[in-house]
Amino acid sequence: MSGFVYDSGFILPREFYGRETALVARDLLGKIIVRLSGNGIAAGRIVETEAYVRGDPACHAFRGMTPRNRAMFGPPGHAYIYFTYGMHYCFNVVTAEEGVGEAVLVRALEPLEGLCIMSKRRGREKNTDLCSGPGKLVQAMGIGPDLYGHDLTCEPLVILGGEPRPGEAVAVAARVGISAAADLPLRFYFKNNRYVSKK
DNA sequence: ATGATGATTAACT
DNA sequence: GTTAATCATCATG
Numbered sequence: 001m002s003g004f005v006y007d008s009g010f011i012l013p014r015e016f017y018g019r020e021t022a023l024v025a026r027d028l029l030g031k032i033i034v035r036l037s038g039n040g041i042a043a044g045r046i047v048e049t050e051a052y053v054r055g056d057p058a059c060h061a062f063r064g065m066t067p068r069n070r071a072m073f074g075p076p077g078h079a080y081i082y083f084t085y086g087m088h089y090c091f092n093v094v095t096a097e098e099g100v101g102e103a104v105l106v107r108a109l110e111p112l113e114g115l116c117i118m119s120k121r122r123g124r125e126k127n128t129d130l131c132s133g134p135g136k137l138v139q140a141m142g143i144g145p146d147l148y149g150h151d152l153t154c155e156p157l158v159i160l161g162g163e164p165r166p167g168e169a170v171a172v173a174a175r176v177g178i179s180a181a182a183d184l185p186l187r188f189y190f191k192n193n194r195y196v197s198k199k
Numbered sequence: 200a201t202g203a204t205g206a207t208t209a210a211c212t
Numbered sequence: 213g214t215t216a217a218t219c220a221t222c223a224t225g
Contacts, residue, residue, distance in 0.1 A: 050206065058206070068221060086218030088207050105206055135207050177206055 009034075009160030011153050017076035021095040021102040025051040026172075026188045028093070028104060030164045032112065035141040036156035039117050042141050044109030044131050045162060048189040048196045050175045052092075053102050057180035061101025071149045072101045079150040079157065081143065088135035091143050093152060093159070107176070107187075109137045110195040117142075133197040164190065 009032055017024055026049075034043045052059035060069045060082065071080040072094055080092040080103050092103040109131035111118055118130045118140035131137035138144075143157065152159050164170070169191040174183055176198060189196045 052206075060206080063222085066222075082206085083220060084205055085207050086205090086220075090206060092206085107206085133207070175206070179205090 009162065012077075012159050012161055014075070014077040014153060017093060017095050017152075018097065019095070021053050021104060022051045022186060024093070024095045025049040025104040025186065026170060028106070028159075029170060029188055029190060030162045030168075032160040032162045033106070033109060033141065034158050034160060035114075035143065037142050039120075039142065040114055042114030042117050043112045044137065044141065045112055046106055046108075046159075047110050047193045048106075048108035049187070050105040050107055051095075051102070051186040051188075052105065053186070054096075054100055056184070056186075058175065058178040058182075058184075059101070059103075061103075065101065069101065072103050073099055074149060077152050079143075079147050079152060081138075081145055081148045083145070089138045089144065090134040091138050091141075105134060106137065107134045108132050108189070108195050108197045109141075110193065111140070128194050132195050168193075 028046050028049050031046050032043055061072045065073050075098045076094050078094045080094050081089055083089055092105050094103050096102040111130050119125055122130055122140050130140045147157055150157055171189050171191045172185045173187045175187045
Protein backbone atom coordinates (compact mmCIF):
# COMPACT_ATOMS: atom_id res chain seq x y z
CA MET A 1 0.00 0.00 0.00
CA SER A 2 1.23 3.46 -0.82
CA GLY A 3 0.07 6.91 -1.83
CA PHE A 4 -0.61 10.06 0.14
CA VAL A 5 -4.36 9.72 -0.04
CA TYR A 6 -4.39 6.28 1.49
CA ASP A 7 -1.88 7.18 4.21
CA SER A 8 -3.67 10.34 5.32
CA GLY A 9 -7.17 8.94 5.77
CA PHE A 10 -8.99 6.76 8.23
CA ILE A 11 -11.32 3.93 7.33
CA LEU A 12 -14.99 4.68 7.94
CA PRO A 13 -16.28 2.43 10.72
CA ARG A 14 -19.24 0.15 10.18
CA GLU A 15 -21.39 2.37 12.42
CA PHE A 16 -21.22 5.05 9.76
CA TYR A 17 -23.23 2.84 7.43
CA GLY A 18 -25.65 1.51 10.02
CA ARG A 19 -27.85 4.60 10.00
CA GLU A 20 -30.79 5.99 8.06
CA THR A 21 -29.96 5.53 4.38
CA ALA A 22 -30.68 9.08 3.21
CA LEU A 23 -28.36 10.40 5.90
CA VAL A 24 -25.61 8.01 4.87
CA ALA A 25 -26.08 9.04 1.24
CA ARG A 26 -25.68 12.70 2.13
CA ASP A 27 -22.76 12.12 4.51
CA LEU A 28 -20.94 9.96 1.96
CA LEU A 29 -20.31 13.12 -0.06
CA GLY A 30 -16.67 14.11 0.44
CA LYS A 31 -15.61 10.61 1.52
CA ILE A 32 -12.83 8.86 -0.38
CA ILE A 33 -12.96 5.51 -2.14
CA VAL A 34 -9.61 3.76 -2.43
CA ARG A 35 -9.04 0.79 -4.70
CA LEU A 36 -5.86 -1.28 -4.48
CA SER A 37 -5.02 -3.62 -7.34
CA GLY A 38 -2.15 -5.14 -9.18
CA ASN A 39 -2.16 -2.09 -11.42
CA GLY A 40 -1.59 0.24 -8.47
CA ILE A 41 -3.75 2.54 -6.39
CA ALA A 42 -6.75 4.53 -7.55
CA ALA A 43 -8.74 6.91 -5.39
CA GLY A 44 -11.65 9.27 -5.81
CA ARG A 45 -13.76 11.60 -3.74
CA ILE A 46 -17.51 10.91 -3.69
CA VAL A 47 -19.44 13.85 -5.15
CA GLU A 48 -22.81 12.28 -6.06
CA THR A 49 -24.99 9.58 -4.46
CA GLU A 50 -28.54 8.24 -4.43
CA ALA A 51 -30.48 6.52 -1.64
CA TYR A 52 -32.67 3.46 -2.24
CA VAL A 53 -34.91 2.67 0.69
CA ARG A 54 -37.62 0.36 2.08
CA GLY A 55 -41.05 0.82 0.53
CA ASP A 56 -39.42 2.40 -2.52
CA PRO A 57 -40.54 0.75 -5.79
CA ALA A 58 -37.31 1.88 -7.48
CA CYS A 59 -35.23 -0.05 -4.95
CA HIS A 60 -33.91 -3.41 -6.12
CA ALA A 61 -34.90 -4.90 -2.75
CA PHE A 62 -38.53 -3.74 -3.05
CA ARG A 63 -39.89 -7.18 -3.96
CA GLY A 64 -37.83 -9.11 -1.48
CA MET A 65 -34.54 -10.94 -1.56
CA THR A 66 -33.31 -12.62 -4.75
CA PRO A 67 -29.93 -14.09 -5.71
CA ARG A 68 -29.07 -10.79 -7.36
CA ASN A 69 -29.83 -8.43 -4.47
CA ARG A 70 -28.96 -10.62 -1.50
CA ALA A 71 -26.02 -8.39 -0.52
CA MET A 72 -28.48 -5.56 0.13
CA PHE A 73 -29.93 -7.60 2.97
CA GLY A 74 -26.53 -8.28 4.49
CA PRO A 75 -24.66 -6.19 7.05
CA PRO A 76 -24.12 -2.47 6.40
CA GLY A 77 -20.78 -1.35 5.03
CA HIS A 78 -20.58 -4.03 2.37
CA ALA A 79 -20.71 -3.63 -1.41
CA TYR A 80 -23.77 -4.34 -3.52
CA ILE A 81 -22.72 -4.51 -7.17
CA TYR A 82 -25.11 -5.21 -10.03
CA PHE A 83 -24.99 -5.57 -13.78
CA THR A 84 -27.39 -3.59 -15.94
CA TYR A 85 -28.21 -2.66 -19.53
CA GLY A 86 -26.24 -5.68 -20.67
CA MET A 87 -22.92 -3.87 -20.29
CA HIS A 88 -22.50 -1.81 -17.13
CA TYR A 89 -21.91 -2.47 -13.46
CA CYS A 90 -22.96 -0.14 -10.66
CA PHE A 91 -21.54 0.13 -7.16
CA ASN A 92 -23.63 0.54 -4.00
CA VAL A 93 -22.93 0.65 -0.28
CA VAL A 94 -25.28 -1.35 1.96
CA THR A 95 -26.82 0.77 4.71
CA ALA A 96 -29.36 0.73 7.57
CA GLU A 97 -29.75 -2.61 9.33
CA GLU A 98 -29.05 -6.15 8.24
CA GLY A 99 -32.16 -7.76 6.79
CA VAL A 100 -33.78 -4.52 5.62
CA GLY A 101 -32.45 -4.13 2.06
CA GLU A 102 -31.40 -0.51 1.66
CA ALA A 103 -28.34 0.91 -0.10
CA VAL A 104 -26.66 3.98 -1.53
CA LEU A 105 -25.68 4.10 -5.19
CA VAL A 106 -22.40 5.95 -5.75
CA ARG A 107 -22.94 7.94 -8.94
CA ALA A 108 -19.79 10.02 -9.35
CA LEU A 109 -16.28 10.57 -8.04
CA GLU A 110 -13.76 13.35 -8.32
CA PRO A 111 -10.56 11.51 -9.33
CA LEU A 112 -7.76 12.06 -6.80
CA GLU A 113 -5.10 9.48 -7.41
CA GLY A 114 -4.25 6.93 -10.11
CA LEU A 115 -5.55 9.08 -12.95
CA CYS A 116 -3.34 7.20 -15.39
CA ILE A 117 -4.81 3.85 -14.40
CA MET A 118 -8.30 5.27 -14.65
CA SER A 119 -7.65 6.67 -18.11
CA LYS A 120 -6.28 3.34 -19.24
CA ARG A 121 -9.26 1.41 -17.88
CA ARG A 122 -11.73 3.88 -19.34
CA GLY A 123 -10.08 4.42 -22.68
CA ARG A 124 -10.68 8.13 -22.15
CA GLU A 125 -8.34 11.00 -21.28
CA LYS A 126 -10.54 13.82 -20.01
CA ASN A 127 -10.55 13.97 -16.21
CA THR A 128 -14.22 14.89 -16.15
CA ASP A 129 -15.08 11.78 -18.15
CA LEU A 130 -13.33 9.29 -15.88
CA CYS A 131 -15.76 8.87 -12.97
CA SER A 132 -18.74 11.11 -13.80
CA GLY A 133 -21.37 8.38 -13.79
CA PRO A 134 -22.13 5.13 -11.96
CA GLY A 135 -20.96 2.88 -14.78
CA LYS A 136 -17.91 5.02 -15.47
CA LEU A 137 -16.54 5.10 -11.94
CA VAL A 138 -16.88 1.37 -11.57
CA GLN A 139 -14.85 0.89 -14.73
CA ALA A 140 -12.26 3.52 -13.78
CA MET A 141 -11.76 2.01 -10.31
CA GLY A 142 -11.54 -1.55 -11.58
CA ILE A 143 -14.55 -2.65 -9.55
CA GLY A 144 -16.15 -5.86 -10.76
CA PRO A 145 -18.51 -8.64 -9.69
CA ASP A 146 -15.59 -10.25 -7.85
CA LEU A 147 -16.13 -7.58 -5.18
CA TYR A 148 -19.82 -8.44 -4.72
CA GLY A 149 -20.55 -8.33 -0.98
CA HIS A 150 -17.05 -7.06 -0.18
CA ASP A 151 -16.54 -5.50 3.28
CA LEU A 152 -15.66 -1.85 2.66
CA THR A 153 -13.67 -1.57 5.88
CA CYS A 154 -11.07 -3.91 4.33
CA GLU A 155 -8.64 -3.82 1.44
CA PRO A 156 -8.56 -3.92 -1.48
CA LEU A 157 -11.56 -1.59 -1.62
CA VAL A 158 -12.13 0.81 1.28
CA ILE A 159 -13.86 4.09 1.99
CA LEU A 160 -11.99 6.71 3.99
CA GLY A 161 -13.22 9.74 5.91
CA GLY A 162 -13.37 13.18 4.33
CA GLU A 163 -15.35 16.38 4.61
CA PRO A 164 -16.88 18.89 2.22
CA ARG A 165 -14.54 21.74 1.37
CA PRO A 166 -15.23 25.22 2.71
CA GLY A 167 -18.07 26.74 0.75
CA GLU A 168 -19.01 23.44 -0.86
CA ALA A 169 -22.82 23.09 -0.83
CA VAL A 170 -24.89 19.90 -0.94
CA ALA A 171 -27.80 19.83 -3.39
CA VAL A 172 -30.78 17.47 -3.14
CA ALA A 173 -32.76 16.37 -6.19
CA ALA A 174 -34.78 13.59 -7.78
CA ARG A 175 -32.94 10.41 -8.73
CA VAL A 176 -31.69 9.76 -12.24
CA GLY A 177 -32.83 7.09 -14.67
CA ILE A 178 -35.75 5.58 -12.78
CA SER A 179 -39.44 5.43 -13.67
CA ALA A 180 -40.96 4.46 -10.30
CA ALA A 181 -40.93 6.95 -7.42
CA ALA A 182 -39.15 9.34 -9.74
CA ASP A 183 -40.10 12.35 -7.66
CA LEU A 184 -38.48 11.45 -4.34
CA PRO A 185 -35.63 13.80 -3.34
CA LEU A 186 -33.05 11.09 -2.69
CA ARG A 187 -30.18 12.22 -4.89
CA PHE A 188 -27.35 14.15 -3.27
CA TYR A 189 -24.45 15.95 -4.91
CA PHE A 190 -22.03 18.82 -4.53
CA LYS A 191 -23.35 21.89 -6.26
CA ASN A 192 -21.11 23.24 -9.03
CA ASN A 193 -18.78 20.25 -8.89
CA ARG A 194 -17.58 19.43 -12.42
CA TYR A 195 -17.39 15.70 -11.81
CA VAL A 196 -21.10 15.20 -11.07
CA SER A 197 -22.83 13.06 -13.73
CA LYS A 198 -25.50 15.61 -14.66
CA LYS A 199 -26.17 19.26 -13.99
C1' DA B 200 -39.43 -21.31 -21.76
C1' DT B 201 -40.17 -16.72 -23.02
C1' DG B 202 -40.35 -11.72 -23.07
C1' DA B 203 -39.88 -7.10 -21.15
C1' DT B 204 -37.00 -4.23 -18.83
C1' DG B 205 -33.26 -1.58 -17.09
C1' DA B 206 -30.23 2.92 -10.62
C1' DT B 207 -26.13 3.50 -18.49
C1' DT B 208 -23.00 5.17 -21.88
C1' DA B 209 -21.26 6.69 -26.20
C1' DA B 210 -21.98 7.98 -30.62
C1' DC B 211 -24.90 10.28 -33.68
C1' DT B 212 -28.06 14.08 -35.94
C1' DG C 213 -32.23 15.45 -28.61
C1' DT C 214 -32.20 10.48 -30.25
C1' DT C 215 -30.71 5.81 -30.33
C1' DA C 216 -27.95 1.51 -30.61
C1' DA C 217 -25.38 -1.58 -27.87
C1' DT C 218 -26.25 -5.90 -25.28
C1' DC C 219 -27.78 -9.43 -21.70
C1' DA C 220 -28.76 -10.90 -16.77
C1' DT C 221 -32.65 -10.87 -14.08
C1' DC C 222 -37.26 -11.55 -12.91
C1' DA C 223 -42.20 -12.16 -13.55
C1' DT C 224 -45.28 -14.68 -16.06
C1' DG C 225 -47.14 -18.71 -18.40
